[in-house]
Amino acid sequence: MTTVLAPSPTDTRMTGRGKAVLVVLLLAQFMLAVDFSILNVALPVIGDGLGFTLANLQWIATGFALAAAGFTLLAGRVADLFGRRRLFIGGMAALGIASLVGGLATTPEILLTARVVQGLATAVVTPAGLALLTTSFPEGPMRSKALGLNGALMSAGFTTGAILGGLLTDLLSWRWAFFINVPVAAAVLIAAPMLITESRSAVRKLDVPGAITVTGGLLAIVYALTVAGEHGFTDPLALGSFALGAVLLVVFWFAEKRSAAPLVPVGILKRRTVIWGNLAGLIAFATETSLVFLMTLYLQEVLGYSALATGLAFGVLGAGTVVGGVMGARVIARIGTRSALVWGLAVQAVATASLVLLGADRGWLTLLLAATFLGGVGNMVAIVGFMVTATSGLPDGEQGLATGLATMTQQVGITMGIPVMSAIVAARTLGGADVLGGVGTAVLVNAALVLAAAGVVGVMLRTKR
Structure with missing residues (x-):
């Protein structure tokens, strides 16, 4: 088995080549995160431009989510068996081509096909890229730092996608939400073969x-x-x-x-770190992405802000996630992975719970910005803790599997959070008459889920004497 860049676990300094590898992998992961949300605000415009029916419009997002979440575990294991760099480069090429086709699409069928291929490429690139990241840096401070930066950029990418989608659609065309991927994919495809060494598992049977x-x-x-x-x-x-x-x-x-x-050895599913680390990650992603949905309802339906102003307000949340990602490795080094995971979730829960106080006038915007910033910091510290927990203590040959599980957790969490919170809001609003009340109830449920996850994970990940 060949691995990449294996400095001593006690060496916390990153070489120039290591930094270049990190930049390439982080750039790819950031672009993938942007793709999750960049088309959301453009859906009505795309529907008008290509003649989508209202019922079929949601398939632009659904087709991507189905492919990205459904195939990620399989893709992670295939990368283990046949080469992570090979799958990473192939997935990036597919993503670039699909983005070009999507931007040039003239019919709904072509655009939906491109979107599904984007999702499949995401299912391939994300676990392969994360496995390359974890095998490029030894378990310890360097890997925690790399995973922290990766988590920060992925979360920031989700927020950036919402802002960028609005800007590109308003200033240029919705087609640029696809085209913007092409030069980024090309840059990664040029750099990756020169910088990243192949890495695979010794097992060769699927x-x-x-x-x-x-x-x-x-x-x-x-x-x-x-x-x-x-x-x-x-x-x-x-x-x-x-x-x-x-x-x-x-x-x-x-x-x-x-x-x-x-495909997934039963033994790995019995590991406490894998089980409870992924549970924490599922809750962290489901609650924070659905909180963005809830605050979007509040800002637009209650306070009357535009879609672009709403996207810009979430820039504060994005800044909080970047801070949390940068802090994550330091927090883990100081208090340990389990404590960082638990305290990150606890901070997120408290910040989220404070949003119950939001009222119906724009003076409450200050509380929203402060709480989402603080919650973003806590959420990202927890996500870094989740990634370190879910991928630690495993041999390099199983890193593609471990990161595939973690990626699946992330994508299912992103997918499931909004439907759950949307159902709570719909049940509480009684026909749309009390949006603020519905948002408040969903926020309480959101905070309670995070707090419960912090308690359960804290107990289950205790070191056995």
């Missing part, structure tokens, strides 16, 4: 039954969450998709127990 059942199960769950967000959690199609996903994942579990070369 578990086909496991791949089919886990991919089908994840696709069914993500689709169910999407349908639930549109029609409620009692919708028959949503319930049926949830049931199908659950059955396929149970079949996957038993298939892995009997497989000679499992």
